[in-house]
Amino acid sequence: MPTPIDGPKVAAKSGVAKQLVVFLHGYGADGNDLIEIGRQWRNFLPDADFVSPHAPERCSMSPGGRQWFPLTMRDPEERWKGVVSARPTLDAFIDQELAKRGLDERSLALVGFSQGTMMALHAGLRRSVAPRAILGYSGVLVTGPETAGEARVAQNPPPAIMLVHGEEDDLIPAQALFLSSNLLGEMGLPAQWHLSPGLGHGIDNVGLVHGALFLAQSFGVPVEFGPRAAG
Template sequence: MTQLDGPRIQPRSGKAEQLVVFLHGYGADGNDLIEIGRQWRSFLPQAAFVSPHAPERCALSPAGRQWFPLTMRDPGERWRGVVATRPLLTEFLTQELARHELDASRLALVGFSQGTMLALHVGLRLATPPAAILGYSGVLVTGSEPPDIGPQFGTKPPPILLVHGEEDELIPADALFLSANALGKAEIPTQWHLSPGLGHGIDNGGLLHGGLFLARSFGLPVDFGKGAAPR
Protein backbone atom coordinates (compact mmCIF):
# COMPACT_ATOMS: atom_id res chain seq x y z
CA MET A 1 0.00 0.00 0.00
CA THR A 2 1.19 3.52 -0.79
CA GLN A 3 2.50 5.33 2.27
CA LEU A 4 1.25 8.86 2.91
CA ASP A 5 3.53 11.54 4.31
CA GLY A 6 3.68 15.30 4.46
CA PRO A 7 4.74 18.35 6.47
CA ARG A 8 4.28 18.37 10.24
CA ILE A 9 4.17 20.88 13.08
CA GLN A 10 5.03 19.60 16.53
CA PRO A 11 3.37 20.85 19.73
CA ARG A 12 4.95 23.86 21.37
CA SER A 13 6.30 21.77 24.22
CA GLY A 14 6.13 18.24 25.50
CA LYS A 15 4.01 15.38 24.27
CA ALA A 16 1.16 15.92 21.84
CA GLU A 17 -2.24 15.81 23.48
CA GLN A 18 -4.23 16.19 20.26
CA LEU A 19 -3.64 15.40 16.59
CA VAL A 20 -5.02 17.59 13.79
CA VAL A 21 -4.81 16.13 10.27
CA PHE A 22 -5.28 18.44 7.27
CA LEU A 23 -6.57 17.01 3.97
CA HIS A 24 -5.86 19.33 1.07
CA GLY A 25 -7.90 19.99 -2.04
CA TYR A 26 -7.63 18.75 -5.60
CA GLY A 27 -4.48 19.96 -7.35
CA ALA A 28 -2.71 21.12 -4.17
CA ASP A 29 -0.50 19.21 -1.72
CA GLY A 30 0.11 19.03 2.02
CA ASN A 31 1.99 22.33 2.05
CA ASP A 32 -1.20 24.15 1.11
CA LEU A 33 -2.82 23.83 4.56
CA ILE A 34 -0.07 23.13 7.08
CA GLU A 35 0.53 26.80 7.90
CA ILE A 36 -2.99 26.99 9.30
CA GLY A 37 -1.64 24.88 12.13
CA ARG A 38 0.71 27.69 13.14
CA GLN A 39 -2.21 30.14 13.22
CA TRP A 40 -4.18 27.75 15.44
CA ARG A 41 -1.39 27.15 17.93
CA SER A 42 -2.79 29.79 20.28
CA PHE A 43 -5.97 27.71 20.51
CA LEU A 44 -4.25 24.30 20.41
CA PRO A 45 -0.77 24.69 21.98
CA GLN A 46 -0.36 20.96 22.66
CA ALA A 47 -1.61 19.73 19.29
CA ALA A 48 0.50 18.07 16.64
CA PHE A 49 -0.43 18.97 13.05
CA VAL A 50 0.20 16.92 9.92
CA SER A 51 -0.84 17.56 6.32
CA PRO A 52 -0.21 14.49 4.12
CA HIS A 53 0.25 14.76 0.38
CA ALA A 54 -2.47 12.94 -1.57
CA PRO A 55 -1.23 9.69 -3.16
CA GLU A 56 -1.68 10.55 -6.84
CA ARG A 57 -0.36 13.24 -9.15
CA CYS A 58 -3.20 15.48 -10.28
CA ALA A 59 -4.29 14.83 -13.84
CA LEU A 60 -5.15 18.50 -14.46
CA SER A 61 -2.31 20.01 -12.43
CA PRO A 62 0.78 17.77 -12.56
CA ALA A 63 2.58 19.88 -9.95
CA GLY A 64 -0.20 19.08 -7.46
CA ARG A 65 -1.81 15.97 -6.04
CA GLN A 66 -5.25 14.37 -5.95
CA TRP A 67 -6.93 12.00 -3.51
CA PHE A 68 -8.87 10.55 -6.42
CA PRO A 69 -9.54 11.58 -10.05
CA LEU A 70 -12.19 14.20 -10.82
CA THR A 71 -13.60 14.86 -14.27
CA MET A 72 -16.85 16.55 -13.16
CA ARG A 73 -18.56 14.48 -15.88
CA ASP A 74 -19.22 11.24 -13.99
CA PRO A 75 -21.82 11.55 -11.19
CA GLY A 76 -20.45 8.47 -9.43
CA GLU A 77 -16.76 9.37 -9.38
CA ARG A 78 -16.80 11.15 -6.02
CA TRP A 79 -18.38 8.18 -4.26
CA ARG A 80 -16.03 5.66 -5.87
CA GLY A 81 -13.12 7.95 -5.04
CA VAL A 82 -13.80 8.32 -1.32
CA VAL A 83 -14.53 4.61 -0.97
CA ALA A 84 -11.28 3.65 -2.73
CA THR A 85 -9.17 6.13 -0.73
CA ARG A 86 -10.65 5.32 2.68
CA PRO A 87 -8.36 2.35 3.54
CA LEU A 88 -5.22 4.33 2.72
CA LEU A 89 -6.20 7.32 4.84
CA THR A 90 -7.47 5.14 7.69
CA GLU A 91 -4.11 3.38 7.84
CA PHE A 92 -2.29 6.71 7.89
CA LEU A 93 -4.46 7.98 10.74
CA THR A 94 -3.80 4.79 12.70
CA GLN A 95 -0.06 5.20 12.26
CA GLU A 96 -0.05 8.89 13.20
CA LEU A 97 -2.11 8.29 16.33
CA ALA A 98 0.25 5.48 17.34
CA ARG A 99 3.23 7.78 16.73
CA HIS A 100 1.85 10.19 19.32
CA GLU A 101 0.37 7.51 21.60
CA LEU A 102 -3.14 8.91 21.17
CA ASP A 103 -6.48 7.31 20.40
CA ALA A 104 -8.97 8.54 17.83
CA SER A 105 -10.92 10.50 20.44
CA ARG A 106 -8.00 12.98 20.37
CA LEU A 107 -8.09 13.32 16.58
CA ALA A 108 -9.56 16.09 14.44
CA LEU A 109 -9.85 15.97 10.65
CA VAL A 110 -9.76 19.24 8.70
CA GLY A 111 -10.46 19.15 4.98
CA PHE A 112 -10.65 21.60 2.11
CA SER A 113 -12.74 20.87 -1.00
CA GLN A 114 -11.86 17.32 -2.09
CA GLY A 115 -10.20 16.90 1.30
CA THR A 116 -13.53 17.73 2.99
CA MET A 117 -15.23 14.97 1.01
CA LEU A 118 -12.66 12.54 2.34
CA ALA A 119 -12.65 13.91 5.91
CA LEU A 120 -16.41 13.43 6.18
CA HIS A 121 -16.44 10.00 4.54
CA VAL A 122 -13.57 8.55 6.57
CA GLY A 123 -14.14 10.42 9.83
CA LEU A 124 -17.73 9.19 10.11
CA ARG A 125 -16.63 5.59 9.65
CA LEU A 126 -13.73 5.26 12.08
CA ALA A 127 -14.16 2.61 14.77
CA THR A 128 -13.67 5.33 17.41
CA PRO A 129 -15.23 8.64 16.39
CA PRO A 130 -12.77 11.55 16.17
CA ALA A 131 -13.11 14.59 18.41
CA ALA A 132 -14.19 16.77 15.47
CA ILE A 133 -14.49 17.07 11.70
CA LEU A 134 -14.05 20.49 10.11
CA GLY A 135 -14.79 20.89 6.43
CA TYR A 136 -14.09 23.91 4.24
CA SER A 137 -15.65 24.37 0.78
CA GLY A 138 -16.64 20.74 0.36
CA VAL A 139 -19.62 18.40 0.36
CA LEU A 140 -20.81 15.19 1.97
CA VAL A 141 -20.48 12.51 -0.70
CA THR A 142 -23.30 9.99 -0.83
CA GLY A 143 -23.66 6.82 -2.85
CA SER A 144 -26.27 4.32 -3.90
CA GLU A 145 -25.62 1.92 -1.02
CA PRO A 146 -27.44 2.34 2.33
CA PRO A 147 -25.82 4.89 4.64
CA ASP A 148 -23.43 3.42 7.21
CA ILE A 149 -23.01 6.51 9.37
CA GLY A 150 -24.82 7.74 12.42
CA PRO A 151 -25.80 6.59 15.91
CA GLN A 152 -27.09 3.20 14.79
CA PHE A 153 -23.63 1.84 15.63
CA GLY A 154 -23.97 2.78 19.28
CA THR A 155 -21.23 5.42 19.20
CA LYS A 156 -21.52 9.14 19.72
CA PRO A 157 -20.92 10.84 16.36
CA PRO A 158 -18.31 13.59 16.20
CA PRO A 159 -19.32 17.25 16.07
CA ILE A 160 -19.00 18.72 12.60
CA LEU A 161 -18.47 22.27 11.38
CA LEU A 162 -18.93 23.07 7.69
CA VAL A 163 -17.60 26.39 6.37
CA HIS A 164 -18.29 27.62 2.86
CA GLY A 165 -17.86 30.71 0.72
CA GLU A 166 -21.11 32.37 -0.28
CA GLU A 167 -19.74 32.99 -3.79
CA ASP A 168 -18.00 29.64 -4.29
CA GLU A 169 -17.81 29.04 -8.03
CA LEU A 170 -16.51 25.46 -7.93
CA ILE A 171 -18.66 23.85 -5.23
CA PRO A 172 -21.68 26.13 -4.81
CA ALA A 173 -22.77 27.13 -1.32
CA ASP A 174 -25.88 24.96 -1.71
CA ALA A 175 -23.55 22.04 -1.02
CA LEU A 176 -23.21 23.25 2.56
CA PHE A 177 -26.96 23.11 3.17
CA LEU A 178 -27.41 19.79 1.36
CA SER A 179 -24.63 18.29 3.46
CA ALA A 180 -25.91 19.72 6.74
CA ASN A 181 -29.43 18.44 6.01
CA ALA A 182 -28.16 14.95 5.16
CA LEU A 183 -26.06 14.83 8.32
CA GLY A 184 -29.01 16.08 10.35
CA LYS A 185 -31.17 13.23 9.04
CA ALA A 186 -28.47 10.83 10.26
CA GLU A 187 -28.67 12.51 13.70
CA ILE A 188 -25.12 13.84 13.42
CA PRO A 189 -24.72 17.28 15.05
CA THR A 190 -23.61 19.80 12.45
CA GLN A 191 -22.78 23.49 12.68
CA TRP A 192 -22.16 25.68 9.67
CA HIS A 193 -20.75 29.07 8.75
CA LEU A 194 -21.25 30.89 5.45
CA SER A 195 -18.55 33.43 4.57
CA PRO A 196 -20.10 36.43 2.74
CA GLY A 197 -18.50 37.34 -0.58
CA LEU A 198 -15.97 34.48 -0.46
CA GLY A 199 -15.27 32.19 -3.40
CA HIS A 200 -13.61 28.77 -3.25
CA GLY A 201 -11.24 29.39 -0.37
CA ILE A 202 -10.82 30.05 3.34
CA ASP A 203 -11.02 33.52 4.83
CA ASN A 204 -9.96 34.91 8.20
CA GLY A 205 -13.43 34.51 9.67
CA GLY A 206 -13.51 30.87 8.63
CA LEU A 207 -10.11 30.27 10.20
CA LEU A 208 -11.21 31.84 13.46
CA HIS A 209 -14.43 29.83 13.56
CA GLY A 210 -12.47 26.68 12.79
CA GLY A 211 -9.84 27.21 15.48
CA LEU A 212 -12.46 27.94 18.14
CA PHE A 213 -14.51 24.92 17.07
CA LEU A 214 -11.54 22.56 17.38
CA ALA A 215 -10.53 23.93 20.77
CA ARG A 216 -14.05 23.48 22.12
CA SER A 217 -14.36 20.02 20.58
CA PHE A 218 -11.18 18.97 22.39
CA GLY A 219 -12.58 20.39 25.62
CA LEU A 220 -10.00 23.17 25.83
CA PRO A 221 -10.64 26.57 27.40
CA VAL A 222 -10.82 29.42 24.92
CA ASP A 223 -9.30 32.72 26.02
CA PHE A 224 -10.27 35.43 23.54
CA GLY A 225 -7.62 37.68 25.05
CA LYS A 226 -4.94 35.26 23.91
CA GLY A 227 -6.67 33.71 20.93
CA ALA A 228 -5.65 34.43 17.38
CA ALA A 229 -7.48 37.27 15.75
CA PRO A 230 -8.44 37.11 12.07
CA ARG A 231 -5.65 38.23 9.75
Protein backbone atom coordinates in the same frame (compact mmCIF):
# COMPACT_ATOMS: atom_id res chain seq x y z
CA MET B 1 -2.17 -2.70 0.42
CA PRO B 2 -2.78 1.05 0.96
CA THR B 3 -0.27 3.44 -0.57
CA PRO B 4 1.92 4.97 2.17
CA ILE B 5 1.52 8.74 2.42
CA ASP B 6 3.23 11.45 4.44
CA GLY B 7 3.58 15.21 4.50
CA PRO B 8 4.65 18.28 6.48
CA LYS B 9 4.10 18.45 10.23
CA VAL B 10 3.97 21.10 12.95
CA ALA B 11 4.75 19.93 16.47
CA ALA B 12 2.67 20.84 19.51
CA LYS B 13 3.57 24.18 21.03
CA SER B 14 3.63 22.60 24.49
CA GLY B 15 6.12 19.97 23.36
CA VAL B 16 3.80 17.08 24.26
CA ALA B 17 1.05 16.07 21.84
CA LYS B 18 -2.31 15.32 23.45
CA GLN B 19 -4.28 15.83 20.25
CA LEU B 20 -3.67 15.18 16.55
CA VAL B 21 -5.13 17.42 13.82
CA VAL B 22 -4.94 15.97 10.30
CA PHE B 23 -5.33 18.38 7.37
CA LEU B 24 -6.64 16.99 4.06
CA HIS B 25 -5.89 19.25 1.11
CA GLY B 26 -7.94 19.88 -1.98
CA TYR B 27 -7.69 18.63 -5.54
CA GLY B 28 -4.49 19.71 -7.29
CA ALA B 29 -2.74 20.95 -4.12
CA ASP B 30 -0.56 19.05 -1.66
CA GLY B 31 0.08 18.88 2.07
CA ASN B 32 1.98 22.16 2.06
CA ASP B 33 -1.20 23.99 1.12
CA LEU B 34 -2.81 23.70 4.57
CA ILE B 35 0.01 23.14 7.05
CA GLU B 36 0.42 26.89 7.60
CA ILE B 37 -3.01 26.83 9.26
CA GLY B 38 -1.51 24.53 11.88
CA ARG B 39 1.10 27.16 12.69
CA GLN B 40 -1.65 29.76 13.06
CA TRP B 41 -3.70 27.49 15.34
CA ARG B 42 -0.90 26.55 17.77
CA ASN B 43 -2.02 29.20 20.27
CA PHE B 44 -5.58 27.87 20.20
CA LEU B 45 -4.47 24.23 20.46
CA PRO B 46 -1.07 24.23 22.21
CA ASP B 47 -1.16 20.46 22.85
CA ALA B 48 -1.94 19.48 19.25
CA ASP B 49 0.39 18.05 16.63
CA PHE B 50 -0.63 19.07 13.10
CA VAL B 51 0.02 16.84 10.08
CA SER B 52 -0.87 17.46 6.45
CA PRO B 53 -0.26 14.43 4.21
CA HIS B 54 0.18 14.64 0.45
CA ALA B 55 -2.64 12.75 -1.29
CA PRO B 56 -1.51 9.44 -2.84
CA GLU B 57 -1.96 10.28 -6.55
CA ARG B 58 -0.45 12.83 -8.90
CA CYS B 59 -3.13 15.17 -10.23
CA SER B 60 -3.72 14.83 -13.95
CA MET B 61 -5.05 18.40 -14.19
CA SER B 62 -2.21 19.90 -12.12
CA PRO B 63 1.01 17.90 -12.61
CA GLY B 64 2.71 19.59 -9.66
CA GLY B 65 -0.20 18.77 -7.34
CA ARG B 66 -1.86 15.73 -5.83
CA GLN B 67 -5.34 14.25 -5.71
CA TRP B 68 -7.15 11.90 -3.37
CA PHE B 69 -8.98 10.58 -6.42
CA PRO B 70 -9.62 11.64 -10.06
CA LEU B 71 -12.21 14.37 -10.45
CA THR B 72 -13.63 15.16 -13.87
CA MET B 73 -17.20 16.09 -12.79
CA ARG B 74 -18.55 14.08 -15.74
CA ASP B 75 -19.45 10.88 -13.89
CA PRO B 76 -22.13 11.34 -11.19
CA GLU B 77 -20.75 8.33 -9.31
CA GLU B 78 -17.15 9.55 -9.54
CA ARG B 79 -16.99 11.18 -6.11
CA TRP B 80 -18.46 8.13 -4.38
CA LYS B 81 -16.08 5.72 -6.11
CA GLY B 82 -13.23 8.10 -5.30
CA VAL B 83 -13.82 8.44 -1.56
CA VAL B 84 -14.36 4.69 -1.22
CA SER B 85 -11.11 3.87 -3.03
CA ALA B 86 -9.03 6.48 -1.16
CA ARG B 87 -10.34 5.72 2.30
CA PRO B 88 -8.01 2.75 3.13
CA THR B 89 -4.94 4.89 2.43
CA LEU B 90 -6.19 7.69 4.67
CA ASP B 91 -7.24 5.32 7.44
CA ALA B 92 -3.82 3.65 7.43
CA PHE B 93 -2.10 7.03 7.71
CA ILE B 94 -4.34 8.12 10.59
CA ASP B 95 -3.80 4.83 12.44
CA GLN B 96 -0.04 5.19 12.02
CA GLU B 97 0.09 8.79 13.24
CA LEU B 98 -2.09 8.08 16.28
CA ALA B 99 0.03 5.05 17.19
CA LYS B 100 3.27 7.06 16.91
CA ARG B 101 1.98 9.43 19.58
CA GLY B 102 0.17 6.90 21.75
CA LEU B 103 -3.13 8.72 21.17
CA ASP B 104 -6.63 7.30 20.84
CA GLU B 105 -9.33 8.17 18.31
CA ARG B 106 -10.95 10.74 20.60
CA SER B 107 -7.73 12.75 20.40
CA LEU B 108 -8.17 13.11 16.62
CA ALA B 109 -9.64 15.90 14.49
CA LEU B 110 -9.92 15.86 10.70
CA VAL B 111 -9.84 19.17 8.80
CA GLY B 112 -10.52 19.13 5.07
CA PHE B 113 -10.68 21.61 2.23
CA SER B 114 -12.75 20.89 -0.91
CA GLN B 115 -11.89 17.33 -1.99
CA GLY B 116 -10.23 16.94 1.40
CA THR B 117 -13.56 17.71 3.08
CA MET B 118 -15.15 14.91 1.07
CA MET B 119 -12.47 12.58 2.44
CA ALA B 120 -12.72 13.89 6.02
CA LEU B 121 -16.47 13.33 6.18
CA HIS B 122 -16.44 9.97 4.40
CA ALA B 123 -13.55 8.42 6.32
CA GLY B 124 -14.27 10.12 9.64
CA LEU B 125 -17.84 8.83 9.76
CA ARG B 126 -16.70 5.26 9.05
CA ARG B 127 -13.97 4.79 11.62
CA SER B 128 -14.83 2.27 14.36
CA VAL B 129 -14.46 5.04 16.94
CA ALA B 130 -15.35 8.55 15.83
CA PRO B 131 -12.75 11.30 15.78
CA ARG B 132 -13.40 14.07 18.27
CA ALA B 133 -14.19 16.54 15.48
CA ILE B 134 -14.55 16.93 11.72
CA LEU B 135 -14.13 20.40 10.22
CA GLY B 136 -14.87 20.83 6.53
CA TYR B 137 -14.13 23.87 4.38
CA SER B 138 -15.69 24.38 0.92
CA GLY B 139 -16.67 20.75 0.45
CA VAL B 140 -19.65 18.41 0.39
CA LEU B 141 -20.82 15.19 1.98
CA VAL B 142 -20.48 12.52 -0.71
CA THR B 143 -23.37 10.07 -0.95
CA GLY B 144 -23.75 6.86 -2.92
CA PRO B 145 -24.88 3.25 -2.76
CA GLU B 146 -23.88 1.89 0.63
CA THR B 147 -22.30 -1.34 -0.58
CA ALA B 148 -21.11 -4.06 1.78
CA GLY B 149 -18.36 -2.81 4.05
CA GLU B 150 -18.94 0.84 3.22
CA ALA B 151 -21.97 1.61 5.38
CA ARG B 152 -21.43 4.19 8.11
CA VAL B 153 -20.97 2.60 11.52
CA ALA B 154 -22.99 3.71 14.53
CA GLN B 155 -20.41 5.81 16.37
CA ASN B 156 -21.06 6.55 20.03
CA PRO B 157 -20.27 9.26 20.79
CA PRO B 158 -20.45 10.79 17.30
CA PRO B 159 -17.97 13.42 16.12
CA ALA B 160 -18.61 17.12 16.46
CA ILE B 161 -18.99 18.51 12.93
CA MET B 162 -18.62 22.00 11.51
CA LEU B 163 -18.92 23.07 7.86
CA VAL B 164 -17.61 26.38 6.51
CA HIS B 165 -18.25 27.66 2.99
CA GLY B 166 -17.82 30.75 0.84
CA GLU B 167 -21.07 32.40 -0.21
CA GLU B 168 -19.68 33.11 -3.69
CA ASP B 169 -18.03 29.71 -4.27
CA ASP B 170 -18.37 28.97 -7.99
CA LEU B 171 -16.62 25.58 -7.87
CA ILE B 172 -18.63 23.87 -5.14
CA PRO B 173 -21.65 26.16 -4.68
CA ALA B 174 -22.65 27.26 -1.19
CA GLN B 175 -25.80 25.15 -1.54
CA ALA B 176 -23.52 22.19 -0.83
CA LEU B 177 -23.18 23.42 2.77
CA PHE B 178 -26.95 23.30 3.36
CA LEU B 179 -27.35 20.02 1.47
CA SER B 180 -24.59 18.40 3.51
CA SER B 181 -25.86 19.84 6.79
CA ASN B 182 -29.38 18.54 6.11
CA LEU B 183 -28.12 15.09 5.14
CA LEU B 184 -26.01 14.90 8.28
CA GLY B 185 -29.03 15.93 10.34
CA GLU B 186 -31.05 13.12 8.80
CA MET B 187 -28.27 10.76 9.90
CA GLY B 188 -28.59 12.03 13.47
CA LEU B 189 -25.41 14.10 13.18
CA PRO B 190 -26.09 17.80 13.82
CA ALA B 191 -23.53 20.10 12.23
CA GLN B 192 -22.57 23.66 13.03
CA TRP B 193 -21.98 25.82 9.97
CA HIS B 194 -20.69 29.20 8.88
CA LEU B 195 -21.21 30.95 5.53
CA SER B 196 -18.56 33.55 4.64
CA PRO B 197 -20.10 36.51 2.73
CA GLY B 198 -18.35 37.44 -0.52
CA LEU B 199 -15.90 34.53 -0.35
CA GLY B 200 -15.24 32.22 -3.29
CA HIS B 201 -13.63 28.77 -3.18
CA GLY B 202 -11.23 29.35 -0.31
CA ILE B 203 -10.82 30.01 3.40
CA ASP B 204 -10.91 33.50 4.91
CA ASN B 205 -9.70 34.75 8.30
CA VAL B 206 -13.16 34.61 9.83
CA GLY B 207 -13.51 31.00 8.74
CA LEU B 208 -10.13 30.19 10.24
CA VAL B 209 -11.11 31.69 13.59
CA HIS B 210 -14.43 29.84 13.59
CA GLY B 211 -12.56 26.61 12.84
CA ALA B 212 -9.96 27.13 15.55
CA LEU B 213 -12.59 27.93 18.18
CA PHE B 214 -14.66 24.91 17.11
CA LEU B 215 -11.69 22.55 17.51
CA ALA B 216 -10.69 24.08 20.84
CA GLN B 217 -14.26 23.70 22.11
CA SER B 218 -14.46 20.13 20.82
CA PHE B 219 -11.26 19.19 22.64
CA GLY B 220 -12.29 21.07 25.78
CA VAL B 221 -9.41 23.54 25.47
CA PRO B 222 -10.17 26.91 27.16
CA VAL B 223 -9.76 29.94 24.95
CA GLU B 224 -9.16 33.38 26.42
CA PHE B 225 -9.79 36.70 24.69
CA GLY B 226 -7.97 39.88 25.60
CA PRO B 227 -5.83 40.59 28.66
CA ARG B 228 -6.62 39.00 32.00
CA ALA B 229 -8.08 41.24 34.68
CA ALA B 230 -5.70 42.08 37.49
CA GLY B 231 -6.23 40.62 40.93
